[in-house]
Amino acid sequence: MENKEQGGESLNLYVHCAQARRAVLCVGVASRSARRGAARMGSGMALAVLLSPPPPPALNASDSCRSTCGCFETELCPALYDASADSAAVWTCIELLLLAVLCWLQGLWPLDVPARFLARLRLGLTGRTPLDETLDQLVRTQPQRSYGPTLANAPRLLLDFLLGSAGLLCIGLRSGFFCRPPDLSQLVSSEALLVLPIPLVFPGLIEECFWRFMILPAPSEMTPRLSSTAAKMSSLINATFAGWSVQHLIALAGFVVYHMDMGHFHPRHIFVDRRFLAMATILGVACTDAAITTRTVWIPTLFHGLWVWSWLACMGRC
Secondary structure (H helix, E strand, C coil), X not given: CHHHHHHXXXXXXXXXXXXXXXXXXXXXXXXXXXXXXXXXHHHHHHHHHHHCCCCCXXXXXHHHHHCCCCCCCCCCCHHHHCCHHHHHHHHHHHHHHHHHHHHHHCCCCHHHHHHHHHHHHHHHHHCCCHHHHHHHHHHCCCCCCCCCCCCCCHHHHHHHHHHHHHHHHHHHHHCXXXXXXXXXXXXXXXXXXXXXXXXXXXXXXXXXXXXXHHCCCCCCCCCCCCCHHHHHHHHHHHHHCCCCCHHHHHHHHHXXXXXXXXXXXXXXXXXXXXXXXXXXXXXXXXXXXXHHHHCCCHHHHHHHHHHHHHHHHHHCCC
């Protein structure tokens, strides 16, 4: 009996050991399966991360500001607006330096500036100098009209307007500075026509009187301080573009810098925009050539006012 009981206990012990070994084996298999599944899942996640497109790069304030259009109603760019005080002071000094260079080239002392500028303003408004009127009184003949738009200079004026308009539209639309293409129905609306006199007076008339006439010598004036190199450059420029000189290029540079001085603080993000400055250069070239052609301020004022008005009334609104 004792042998039978011992044999039964041994058999039960063997069965329990076999069950324990089977359980341990199952746990090992399960753990290996779990590890393989985790490895597959990890490799799948890694593959998904590798195949997924990279996130778009974060734009800083200056990049997002460059992507905006030239609308006065958009938010100001902090990156450009906060640093505007120092830059405006620098550009103001550069503008004054260019004006001083022009006065030095023309041989003007500070006390001579008011009288000379007023005489040139009279030329811009009437197209005639005191010398022209004196000669007309001496010879007592009917004065010949050699100023203003005529049939002789009409093709050149038309070319200035068409090329200027095409250049402004090309830069404004291609760069995204203009919010929308020009819309004729919006331009002829009563709201747009009511504000048309404002850009014709300012910036049109006021800026053209100063930058195209008051700071530039009249055709009858001499420039005594031009060096031989500057005189050769003026002759070359005049041969290529009739009536142009080195002083016209300096005045054009001053006109562009003028838009970044301390008088143009709001909205600062538009006036320091390189797209706006490029279009200001095109506008300045066309208006300067029109002023040289007509010897009066009225055609450049018309060009300037119409281009600014079409931007503010139509293409500069989001």
